[in-house]
Amino acid sequence: MDTSQKKSTEYGVSDLMPGQVNHVTNNFKQNSSRRIFGLLVGIDDYQSSHIPPLSGAVADTEAFLAFFRDTLDVPTKNLQVLHNASATRRAIIDALNRLKDDERIHPNDAIFIFFAGHGSELPPPPGWEAGGPGSMIQVIIPHDYCETPGREVQAIPDRTIGALLEGIAETKGNNITVVLDCCHSASGTRGQVIGSPSGSGIRSGAVNPSIHNAQLDRQIWDARSSSPPLHSGLHSHVLLAACSAGELARERNARGIFTKALLEVFESDGTPFNKLKYSDIMLNMSDLPGQHPQCEGVHQNRYLFSSEDLPQGPMLFTPLYQRQPASTGSDKFGFSLSAGSAHGLAVGDELTVYPDRDALSEQPLGTLVIDTIDNFTATMKLPPDATELRNFTSDAIAVKSKSGRREFFKLAVPPYSDAPVLHSLLQSSDGQFENITTTSDQGHLTLTRDNTTGDMSLRITDSRVTKYGVTPHFKNTTTLQLDELPTILKGAQDYYWELERTNTAHPLRDEVDVQFYKLQNVTSQFADVYHELSPLEPNLCEAGEINLTTGCGVHSTYGIKITNNSTFDVYPKVCYLNPDDLTIATAYEPPLGLHGPAVPLHANGGTLTIGYGSGGRRPFVPPTLQSGQDLHVGFLKIFLFTQSLDAAPRQQRSPIVRHMVAQRLRPTWDSVVIPVVQHCDMRVQHAWTQGVGFPLAGR
Known part of the structure; x- marks a missing residue:
């Protein structure tokens, strides 16, 4: 939605697409000296014969070191560097803790953490909500990883790193960037021969689950008030990862393919560092065959190395000039869009077209009007008073500027x-x-x-x-x-x-189960997303409605679990709409990915948890009832997309073989709206003020 700063702040109107890129004079360098600190870890050689060597991880850390030192004038004493034998499990954890304790680092100074080496995955501890059947947790493999009985050295789980990052954020602020150039899976097999420096290697190793028990790093979790996993509890940092789960992070010519491409974006003359958003990195990065880099984090709309949250920019679309699909009844060339009703568009909407994403403040090329629309595609035409769209090229960008007529x-x-x-x-x-x-x-x-x-x-x-x-x-x-x-x-x-807005066909609504729980503190055998928070039965979402019993001034936390019983992978977005002030708060949105982010909610029984388990987002906290307020009603809205909104494929039918049919399922979407009704109970309020528990609290 085309929203301004004021509207986004006052009314919580939340865009579903990444914001724009602004290119201005690069003046980041003059402000960066001594204000960036970091940890660079690169491991080519592993102590265990079970873990094959790499050829480009150390070179990647050296490349980042040179970038910070030579391009951004960051003193080398601000950067800890661990290579090969120095990158032991203990050394990596200690280095992360030093960032928390370093008195030179002021609150909101930029902190950069980079790891290049082998990654892997493990089954979650018993009872851990990790995304449904077959889901795994991720680990990075230190130099001294060892499976020998009596001398075991474990990999470092994402939840351990997440707890350490939370500790850094508590003292230094959440201006933390984490870059991982490693695999998220254990696709690399033992004894795999990695190619020569001129060939291609895979940054994935297989680890032994039996040496990783549920109590691993308990002392780190216990030191934190919360310990979200690295890939999910992303309030403390922004994560840039080389690939999505199940993919392989590769090396070529003794460099990590992802790291090399990332540094090319950072060093591009056309991409000033001080105006590059995390969410824009995916748009500026070159294609990586077989890898779909990911950008995750609550603060991904910030500029790099900035602690300032920016307002959402306008939704950006890429108009195409191509042969119209047969469904339109026309065989002529015309304007189309890889976006549709799933993106909030409708017939009659007007889009202003600009030469490219860098020219949004310049004179537009003209206007297009949506003529026909589908779930993820639309066709457009010139308005009645226009005869052409001048100087249109494939770099053009469209911004919705006016809504068509609709009564809602x-x-x-x-x-x-x-x-x-x-x-x-x-x-x-x-x-x-x-x-x-x-x-x-x-x-x-x-x-x-x-x-x-x-x-x-x-x-x-x-x-x-x-x-x-x-x-x-x-x-x-x-x-x-x-x-x-x-x-x-x-x-x-x-x-x-x-x-x-919804899809009136409702293809997914009945295929998704939503559960809503009060979260409680428990003693468990493993750290949860929020330390010792676990769902308390019963499920409070019954018959399509959530009823909560609370008191004035009582703050309660809740968790949400979504189960996908459909045959489609789903990219959900979860919002809370408060009619009292017209705010729309986002509880969950999928990560950004180059041409396809990781699937958050898998088909056939996949689960996503919010507030606990591996889903990792903070617990849901409804508006607090004020004095004299007996009742409050809001709405939990869950959007369900079978295709990522930021990575809609640019398909076109063959202009030669007209009867050819695309071999992929037609993407669709749906939504579910659930009333959240809070009832005031004075007994709950009295128990809260007395600091004692009450069995009805939060129900």
Whole structure:
């Protein structure tokens, strides 16, 4: 959605696509000296004969060392370097702890952690929610890994590294970048012969699960208030990984393919370092055959090595000029889009077209209007008053600039003397409010006016909220002036479009099971995503509704478990929509990946947990009931996409063989909306204030 900073902040309108890239003069270097610290680990030689040698891991760390030293003027004393025999398990853990304790590192200074070497995977500890049947946890393999009985040295699990990163973030802030050039799987077999320096090697080793027990590194978890796994609890850092789960991170010509490509992006003359976002790295990186690098993290919208969270940029689309699909009834060439209703687009939407992603502040090439739409594709045409799209090339980028006509938001306006003024205001805003239907009857919101003072206010009259017996006033809008309405109504329009939009065919809704649990502190044999948090029965999501019993001022945490029983892999996005203030908070969104991120929710029984287990996102915390508030209603909305939104393939039918049919399943999407109803119970509130437990709390 085309949202501004103010709207994103006030109304929580959340984009589903990565933001734009801005290229400006590269002045990062002059500000970087002594403000970047890091750890570079490269392992070519392994002590165990079970782990084959590599040829480019040390060279990769040397390349990063040179980049920081020569390009960014970072003093070498700011960077710890561990090569081969110095990169033992103990040394790697100690080096991470030194970053936490280093007094030279100030809060929010940039911290860069790089590992090149072998990675692997292990079965999760018993009871660990790791993503469904057959799911694994990831590890990195230190130089001194050993399976010999009595001399065992284990690999380092992602949850151990996650706990260490949490410790760093607690003292130094979350301006932490982690780069892993290794495999996420154990596809490399024992005794595998790695190619010569001029050939190709695989950064994957097989480790013995029997030497990795559930108590491994318990002292590290116990030192943390939380210990999310490296690949999931990504509030403490942003992760750039060489490939997705099940893929192979490769070497070529004595260098890691991923590291070499990543440094090319960092050093590109056309990509100023101080204006490159983490989320943009995937867009700027060259194709890596057989590897789909991943970008994960809550803060992936930041500029590199910055602690400042940026507003979401506009959704960017790539228009194509190609032969139209047969389904359109036309065999002519025209404009199409690798985006559709899944991205929030609809027939009639207008998109402004620019020469490329670097020219969004320049004169546009023109406008296109969506003519036909499918789940992940659309065709476009010129508006009636245009005859051509000048200077169009394959580098062009389109930004949604206006919504087509659709009725989804009703504003009730009872008759009063200023009503004509309001109607005139809505009609004179360059068409931005044409999707607001005014009525004197039932509406989602109702505008009221005090006949004595003339003050206006907004009440929520959406039947999905009021049916529970509550008719709240809009938060912080007990009195309104007429000139304040446009900003609020624009946010309301976006809010209700996000709440209402769905795939009316509902191909996935009945194939997904959603469970919702109160989380409790328990003593377990392994560290959970949030230290010692575990779901407490019963499942609070029943008959398509979540009912919670709580008290005013009581803060409770909850976990969500989604099970995918369909035959499709799914990329979910989970949001909480609060009608009181029109906020949309994102509880989970998939990682970004070059031409295809890792699948978060696998087909045929795959699971994703939020707030506990390997899903790793922070627990869900609903709005706290305020004094005198007996009830609150919000909505948990789960989008289900069978294709990643940021990696829609650019397919086209053969212009030669017209009857050819694509051999892949047609991508689809769906959504589920679940009311979250909080009920106030004074017994819960009393127990909370007394600091004692209560059996109904959180139910």
